[in-house]
Amino acid sequence: MRVISLRLALPTAMLALVFSAAGHAENRGAPARQGGLEAKLEYCKTCHGLSGQGYLGYFPMPRLAGQQPEYIEAQLRAFIERRRTNPIMFNVAHVLSPSMLTALAMHFRDLNPRPFGGAPRGSIATGKKIFEEGLPEANVPACSACHGTEGKGQNEIPRLAGQVYAYTVGQLRGWKQVRGQGSTVDTSAIMAPTAHNLTRSQVEAVAAYVSYLQ
């Protein structure tokens, strides 16, 4: 009796080993490959930070946390339609279904991590003044007029509070090369003259100020 059970036990154990090894191999990457919202969110957060607070790779990845859902959706559509030039985000966005796009945008709205930080602090006061009062002599309106006194944005107007410094600088410096491409006029046209009228040091001051807004 004992002999029989031992004989059975060995192949059973081997079989179990084989199965557990196969199960392990299958586990690697399997959940990530499913098309669900959770997997897609993890994919976004790989580059945009675990809490959507932004990240500095070779390129700065913007903060998505607390961003206006309408703005996120509008930008993803702009990537897909190549109105906003960004090869990486074109690849990312063009496989998203409209319902997935909305679900992702809604998820990020409710995240509220601390700002990414790291911006130079020397010109924050200048930045605050430009943000609140604009530069009338240079035809730059107050940022707060559209983006809100706390920089939270509304609808298609983006939140700037807590945005990654290098990202904001890059966007304002390269506005016309990246945004509003092609023949279709989109909302990005509103920012074009303002971005153009800001000097480099003014851009850096404003970007530093908003990067520390909670």
Place this chain on the structure above:
Amino acid sequence: MHKARKLEVMKRIGLKIAILAIVASAAPAWAGESAAVRNCTWCHGTSGQGFMVAPRLAGQRPQYIESQMRSFREHTRDNPFSKQYMWYAVAALSPHAARDLAIYFATIPPKAANDGDRNLAAKGKTIYLDGIPESNVVSCYACHGPNAEGVRDIPRLGGLAYFYLKGRLEQWGQGYHSGTASPMPMVASHLGPEEIEALASYLSFVK
């Protein structure tokens, strides 16, 4: 006239060879290397160009080299070879000495390993640049740069050895080195074995 000129050239070449012979005999490969550098190059190869499982250090981002030495000291980079060799190798190294070594190796021009599978390089390049959005595989390019040159403490990947690149990508997916704030465990967990082979192959050829 022609003959005389030829003779003169021969003489000059002869002199150069003689000088070369003297220099070569007096200067072994590690001439000018400090003892600290030599402790690295025993395993990391002459001029830090990498050898077997010890990766190339030449041309690596200095901030990355420093951060890795820190992670060996803090035991967060915990794959078997790191445990076996690097934990002890850096144990007595001061942060200042670590920085000096990082800067030294970073300034040596790197040579590409060129040891991947050429047939997989095109597929690897596509994954590197575009990722696989349908499978939630992110683009490597976004962080490691258009030519895999890295930036700040994000490592240069271009030209590292196939075996090393493949091993590291596999280890990330197996849960090693999870103590750091890197997005790499998430990146690697989405990669299948064929994709890892393709990426490692492509990167080994990048100059």
